[in-house]
Amino acid sequence: MAETENRLALVVGGSRGIGRAIALRLARSGFDLWLTYRRDRAAAESAQAEIEGLGRACEILGFDVADDAATRAALRDRAEARPPHAVVFNAGVARDNLMVWMTKEEWDGVLRTDLDGFYHVVHAVLFPMLREKRGRIVAISSTSGQIGQAGQVNYAAAKAGLIGAVKALAREVGRKGLLVNAVAPGVVGTEMTADLPMDRVLPLIPLQRAGTVEDVAAVVGFLCSEEHMYIHGQTIGVNGGLAM
Numbered sequence: 001m002a003e004t005e006n007r008l009a010l011v012v013g014g015s016r017g018i019g020r021a022i023a024l025r026l027a028r029s030g031f032d033l034w035l036t037y038r039r040d041r042a043a044a045e046s047a048q049a050e051i052e053g054l055g056r057a058c059e060i061l062g063f064d065v066a067d068d069a070a071t072r073a074a075l076r077d078r079a080e081a082r083p084p085h086a087v088v089f090n091a092g093v094a095r096d097n098l099m100v101w102m103t104k105e106e107w108d109g110v111l112r113t114d115l116d117g118f119y120h121v122v123h124a125v126l127f128p129m130l131r132e133k134r135g136r137i138v139a140i141s142s143t144s145g146q147i148g149q150a151g152q153v154n155y156a157a158a159k160a161g162l163i164g165a166v167k168a169l170a171r172e173v174g175r176k177g178l179l180v181n182a183v184a185p186g187v188v189g190t191e192m193t194a195d196l197p198m199d200r201v202l203p204l205i206p207l208q209r210a211g212t213v214e215d216v217a218a219v220v221g222f223l224c225s226e227e228h229m230y231i232h233g234q235t236i237g238v239n240g241g242l243a244m
């Protein structure tokens, strides 16, 4: 039996792309899932069916992480009744524009989802997790938050904010047995990157390929595993060498 058998993982933004691959990876290693989405219920149901096909339980929850009250309503009582062992904050959006043209809506839209969402989710589940005195929190940041990217001042700010939040939270909760880390993907083939000019991007990546969703999921799965885990407060790049 896997060490994680019958434990619960919350994957926020688990219906598509990287989050879906993370949810499947965790299901394969024995976790039951709470899988969340915002709009695309059909995608969430298809992920749920795949997870149930692996023999794990999966509950799907629809809410907008930018909405504190909705996030709390979806998660707080559930977490009190059954605290998740692993929480992966993966929900994120990009609304790229050069700073001179960036609208307040573009700035706010990204910060509210990608950074405020982390507060809303973690705050809703942290007390019951602390009572368990063990667990994992993983935030999905980005290479953009580590080294910046033109046209992404809003996104880079939010993703760098996650890295700072993870470090501070790691210092708060480490002694309670909660391990907190960030994973920073580079360019990964999902809907979010579908419009990128890959002929110009690939020469910047030493491994000469875009990452796959499984590349990211493997690292998150490792961080959520039990074995000899001494990684805490770190940001692990999954970027093919794009940033070193």
Ligand SMILES: NC(=O)c1ccc[n+]([C@@H]2O[C@H](COP(=O)([O-])OP(=O)(O)OC[C@H]3O[C@@H](n4cnc5c(N)ncnc54)[C@H](OP(=O)(O)O)[C@@H]3O)[C@@H](O)[C@H]2O)c1
Pocket: 012, 013, 014, 015, 016, 017, 018, 019, 036, 037, 038, 039, 040, 041, 043, 063, 064, 065, 066, 090, 091, 092, 093, 094, 113, 140, 141, 142, 143, 184, 185, 186, 187, 188, 189, 190, 191, 192, 193
């Ligand atoms: N793809 C990349 O190259 C790349 C690189 C670095 C970092 N990342 C980060 O990795 C994460 C996943 O990216 P991805 O490419 O897999 O994205 P994606 O395919 O667009 O999937 C995003 C997921 O997040 C959910 N979501 C988005 N906004 C939400 C909100 N306000 N409330 C609740 N759920 C929300 C979506 O649900 P719905 O479909 O229902 O809206 C979906 O499940 C993001 O945080 C992204 O910033 C991606």
